[in-house]
Amino acid sequence: MSGTGVPHQGEQYDDAFVPEDREVGVGPHPGPWPADPRLDPELLAAGDRRNVVDRYRYWTREAIVADLDTRRHGFHVAVENWQHDFNIGSVVRTANAFLAQQVHIVGRRRWNRRGAMVTDRYQHVRHHDSVASLASFAAGHGLPIIGIDNLPGAVPLETFELPERCVLLFGQEGPGLTEEAWKHSAAVCSIAQFGSTRSINAGAAAAIAMHGWIRAHGDVAGAVS
Template sequence: MEHEVGVGPWPGGREAWPTGAHLDPELLAHGDRRNVADRYRYWRVKAIVTDLDTRRHPLHVAIENWGRDFNIGSVVRTANAFNVARVHIIGRRRWNRRGAMVTDRYLHVQHWEDIASFARWCTEAGLPLIGIDNVPGSVPIEGRALPAACVLLFGEESAGLSAEAQQASESVLHISQFGSTRSINAGAAAAIAMHAWVAQHAATSGP
């Protein structure tokens, strides 16, 4: 038997519906099959975003998007899981959202034309810009103290961080590897780096 995601219509019919502006009548009537945490079942998207905003982490995530990187959606999905403050897309405005599994609806996503304008914003916001890439001169992320409020900057899958991004970064960290491949998938690298921050600064939570 195939496992069903989510929940069906609220049992007992319309007369039994709970009340509250955060609840979506359509979901109560037809069921909520979205990939959301159980505490958000039947909630409107806007209500979920408002609630998440009350407890977002001071971690920002930035992604260079000069070509057609299909990993951006995966990075956005992970950023949603860790409830980051904001996701920044640098370069091309359009990006493949399929891998995000609509999680971008619950995040604040901001676009930047280039690295220079984004780096200026980071400076004005007092957010250290930390690049993640295994380039010469980078240091291991393992055991590295990460600032509580900062930006983790990721490059494209094939090219990695651009030269401009490396120069703008306060430091560049890499994830230690021990096999034959030169690099790991960009989406996987972003997840590892974000979790490294979480392990240092975020309180544990249930499933």
């Protein structure tokens, strides 16, 4: 870890997630090295095995974040975390994939970073001690809070028009949205289910809601692969 709190490039790759028979990324740059200030000399020399799309190979973390910041979408994601919810890592990874503006963790600071597969290094993550703090942030930025939970009175996400700028708020796995979260939500949306289970995984619900926003407002032609 550098003195600025920014991880060295080598710390951004977690080989625990890579099967032994699969090689990820690229090896050392064959040279001559491009004269591009976004590129990291250490990665050019050693290779880049990070969990990033090909367009960002050899780029520094700071350069990647700066580029993402020019294209981030208008939705934020918030998750209540009162009992150390292990789904949050997955939510952060999905938020990165769909280029959320920020992720807000409400409650406990500790969360499952391993599940994020290092994507939190490229995603703005903010902590709030309470739902009231999140609500204050949202109000100050003109962002309506849209709760996601299958609760009585919720409107179907499938027919709801998600605002282009909003906060998608998810509850803790199990209990779902707290009463306070419900009260601070401009609307609460449910996800249609057709099987026997009463609910779906919080990480899955977050992915469905985020993709719902992408379907409504995202520029699919600008997606990366």
